[in-house]
Amino acid sequence: MGPLxxxxxxxxxxxxxxxxxxxxxxxxxxxxxxxxxxxxxxLFYGYDFTVLRVFFTAGIVAMIGVMxxxxxxxxxxxxxxxxxxxxxxxVIGGLIMGLGFVVGGFCPGTSVCAAAIGKIxxxxxxxxxxxxxxxxxxxxxxxxxxxxxSFFGNPRFFETLGISQNMFAFVMVVVAxxxxxxxxxxxxxxxxxxxxxxxxxxxYISLASIGLMIALSAFMFPERKTMLENxxxxxxxxxxxxxxTMSVDEFAYRLMDxxxxxxxxxxxxxxxxxxxxxxxxxxxxxxxxxxxxxxxxLSVRHKINVIVADDELTEKKLxxxxxxxxxxxxxxxxxGLNDFKESILGFKQLYEPRxxxxxxxxxxxxxxxxxxxLLIQQNKSAGPVKKIQKRVVGGC
Amino acid sequence: xxxxxxxxPYLAGALLGLLLLATIYMTGRGLGASGAIKSxxxxxxxxxxxxxxxxTKFYEEYAQEHSxxxxxxxxxxxxxxxxxxxFLSGLISNRLALSMEFGPRSTTRIxxxxxxxxxxxxxxxxxxxxxxxxxxxxxxxxxxxxxxIITMFAIFAGAYLFAYLFRKFWI
Numbered sequence: 001m002g003p004l005x006x007x008x009x010x011x012x013x014x015x016x017x018x019x020x021x022x023x024x025x026x027x028x029x030x031x032x033x034x035x036x037x038x039x040x041x042x043l044f045y046g047y048d049f050t051v052l053r054v055f056f057t058a059g060i061v062a063m064i065g066v067m068x069x070x071x072x073x074x075x076x077x078x079x080x081x082x083x084x085x086x087x088x089x090x091v092i093g094g095l096i097m098g099l100g101f102v103v104g105g106f107c108p109g110t111s112v113c114a115a116a117i118g119k120i121x122x123x124x125x126x127x128x129x130x131x132x133x134x135x136x137x138x139x140x141x142x143x144x145x146x147x148x149x150s151f152f153g154n155p156r157f158f159e160t161l162g163i164s165q166n167m168f169a170f171v172m173v174v175v176a177x178x179x180x181x182x183x184x185x186x187x188x189x190x191x192x193x194x195x196x197x198x199x200x201x202x203x204y205i206s207l208a209s210i211g212l213m214i215a216l217s218a219f220m221f222p223e224r225k226t227m228l229e230n231x232x233x234x235x236x237x238x239x240x241x242x243x244x245t246m247s248v249d250e251f252a253y254r255l256m257d258x259x260x261x262x263x264x265x266x267x268x269x270x271x272x273x274x275x276x277x278x279x280x281x282x283x284x285x286x287x288x289x290x291x292x293x294x295x296x297x298l299s300v301r302h303k304i305n306v307i308v309a310d311d312e313l314t315e316k317k318l319x320x321x322x323x324x325x326x327x328x329x330x331x332x333x334x335x336g337l338n339d340f341k342e343s344i345l346g347f348k349q350l351y352e353p354r355x356x357x358x359x360x361x362x363x364x365x366x367x368x369x370x371x372x373x374l375l376i377q378q379n380k381s382a383g384p385v386k387k388i389q390k391r392v393v394g395g396c
Numbered sequence: 397x398x399x400x401x402x403x404x405p406y407l408a409g410a411l412l413g414l415l416l417l418a419t420i421y422m423t424g425r426g427l428g429a430s431g432a433i434k435s436x437x438x439x440x441x442x443x444x445x446x447x448x449x450x451x452t453k454f455y456e457e458y459a460q461e462h463s464x465x466x467x468x469x470x471x472x473x474x475x476x477x478x479x480x481x482x483f484l485s486g487l488i489s490n491r492l493a494l495s496m497e498f499g500p501r502s503t504t505r506i507x508x509x510x511x512x513x514x515x516x517x518x519x520x521x522x523x524x525x526x527x528x529x530x531x532x533x534x535x536x537x538x539x540x541x542x543x544x545i546i547t548m549f550a551i552f553a554g555a556y557l558f559a560y561l562f563r564k565f566w567i
Contacts, residue, residue: 003424014423015473022477024415025427029478030485032408038497039402041566044559050405055534057409058416062538065417074421081425083526083536085543090532093524094547096517098554102562104514105497107529107551108522109429109478111515116479117486118494121507125515129430132519133437140454147524156540168540207406 001292002075026113035114037105037121044102046190049183056176060169064214064221067169071221073325076292085160087150104128164226169218177211225290228324232317243319244331246306249361251333252344252368255279255375261302267309267318268337278308279375286318289325298327305329311336344368400489416538425470426535430522432475434458435466437519442466471531499566510565525550 005014032054033039042048069075101107106114106125114122136143152160158168188195231237246254254262255278264281266273273283288294298305307322307330309315315332322330333340347369353359402408416427438458442449449455462469486492498507522528525547527536533551536544 002421004421005423009422015468015470017422018470018473019477019480021415021419021423021427022474022479023481023484024477025412025474026478026481026483027485028403028408028412028415028481030482030491031403031489032405032412033402035482035486035491036497038499038566041559044555045563045567047567050402053405054409054412055529057406058412059534059537061410061413062416062420062534063540065413066420066538066540069417069421077539079424080420080539081535082539083532083541083544083547085541085546086526087543087546089524090526090543090546091550093521093526094532094550095554095557096521097525097528097547097551098556099558100514100517100521101551101555102514102559103510103517103565105511105566106514106518107429108433108518109427109528109530112429112475112478113482116482117491119496120494121496121498121511124508124511125518126433128512128515128517129433129519129522130437130440130515131512132516132521133430133434133523134441134519135516136520136523137437137441137452137454140452143524144453152542155542157542157545158540160542165540172537 001073001295002069003079025109026116029110029113030117034110035117035119035122037110037114037119040107040110041102041105046186049187052183053180056179060173060176060214063169063172064217067165067218067221071224071227073224073290076290078291082154082156084154085152086148087152089147089149092146165223166218166221170215173211173215173218177208177215180211224325225286228321229286231324232320237320238313238316241316241320241323243316243323245312245334246331247334248340248343249364249368251306251340252372253364256368256371261304263297263300263303263305265298265305265307267307267314272310277376278372279378281308286321289322289327298322303329304331306331306333308333308337308340310338312339345372399491413538416535420535420538423470426531426538427474428471428527428531428535429475429478430518430528431469431471431531433519434523435462435469435472439466499564501564502566506565510562 005011009017029035033050034054039048039050043051066075066077066080070077097107104111104125106122108126108129111122111125111129115126140147156165158165161168255264260280262280264278265284266277266281267284267286270283277283282297284294284297305322305327307315307319309318312332312335315336319330319332335343344365347365349362349366353362420426438449438455441455458466466472483492496504496507498504498510502510518528522532525532526543527533527547529548529551532544533548537548
């Protein structure tokens with residue numbers, strides 16, 4: 001599961017990778033024409049909208065791509081750098097940068113590109129931006145209040161708007177397509193040409209249909225968690241899904257067994273968990289299923305995971321989600337913890353055993369009802385899954 | 397030899413989008429540019445006047461957030477790559493030349509002043525906005541970050557707002 005840094009790609013290799021990524025970045029920007037400020041500012045005077053076309057195409061391709069990776073569990077978005085939101089600082093900083101765009105004719109990335117092919121103005125621009133950072137650094141006490149005010153954490157825009165992720169993506173793609181069409185009209189008018197904006201050539205038709213497919217694909221990839229939560233509300237799915245079930249007696253036996261082949265994955269609330277937790281157990285939340293770190297707990301070799309909750313139905317729903325996410329060796333406890341507490345921990349022999357099997361069962365439960373509470377007392381629980389990994393630090 | 401044409405913008409955009417996606421998948425972060433300038437500024441100040449850097453809040457906060465040499469940062473390597481990549485691209489397409497660009501009503505002197513002041517504004521603005529067009533706007537849009545998208549709209553709004561005043565620079 002991505003991101004591959006730092007587990008698969010080490011920190012030093014990451015720097016080499018940065019260099020390689022940069023080479024491609026520079027090549028694409030230069031080939032697109034971002035090394036000339038006449039083309040760059042054309043966007044603001046209406047004669048050349050190349051920048052808008054490249055920028056929005058790149059933005060929506062990457063955005064939909066991130067959605068698809070999230071959907072298939074290829075990336076743990078909790079580890080990806082999401083730019084923090086400091087609303088006023090972002091607005092004022094953005095306006096200053098916008099002014100800098102029309103005055104200077106570049107932005108930092110494009111100025112590096114342009115300087116690389118010998119644009120003297122770009123080299124001066126880079127010198128200027130160096131001074132700008134220095135100015136900010138030296139005048140930091142002046143800016144600090146603004147810089148750190150109106151902090152809203154690291155929300156994502158669809159959360160801020162209160163709409164679904166796919167709806168937001170769809171709207172963004174449609175807005176981008178409309179913008180591509182609209183700016184072509186402006187471009188023609190400003191440049192005094194009468195090129196048809198929409199031409200039904202194979203090229204335009206395929207371009208438009210790719211755009212449309214991207215827009216519609218936003219709906220094919222709803223957030224995985226929401227999708228699975230809806231799936232397990234379907235009674236048909238629950239009854240037809242096969243999940244291995246463990247009886248309370250086997251569960252009790254394995255709890256007392258010094259052999260550590262079973263892990264208890266406890267999905268109750270943290271409050272309930274800290275009040276009463278079983279040996280060999282780990283507290284889990286639904287969110288944990290979709291994160292990279294807990295993966296290690298659930299995919300330990302040669303161990304089986306027993307999902308426990310208060311009742312069996314909840315356990316089954318969670319087990320289906322875990323299986324769909326891709327965890328095998330998932331069991332559930334028959335009757336849930338409620339039954340376990342009643343039949344094992346609170347075992348009362350109500351009548352004389354009628355058969356030998358019943359006699360054995362009663363003897364076992366009697367023993368378990370005494371031993372397991374002791375184990376619970378001795379148990380220093382591992383607690384919730386520890387999140388060792390932090391978000392990648394990124395940004396500028 | 398003649399200069400080659402630029403790439404189709406939609407193709408370039410799609411390639412850039414895929415590169416950004418691969419970057420996010422591999423490294424968990426997006427592309428950037430202004431951060432490298434910041435690292436460079438901090439490194440310069442720390443080298444020239446170490447005592448000043450130690451006593452000033454901005455550099456102290458930077459040192460807390462980033463361990464090690466400021467030049468050994470991801471963005472510095474990435475931007476070095478951009479220089480190489482753009483140079484190669486210019487070489488292939490015959491666009492390598494020492495030159496300057498400005499509108500017919502502008503002059504070299506105005507262009508130099510504009511580039512310098514524009515750069516200063518970007519240096520300052522990208523600190524407040526926590527990123528520039530690459531780090532905040534483009535990468536922010538890819539991960540749908542609220543902060544990044546606000547910065548993106550503000551950059552374009554600012555540029556359109558002031559475009560008329562500086563039209564003589566360009567057209």
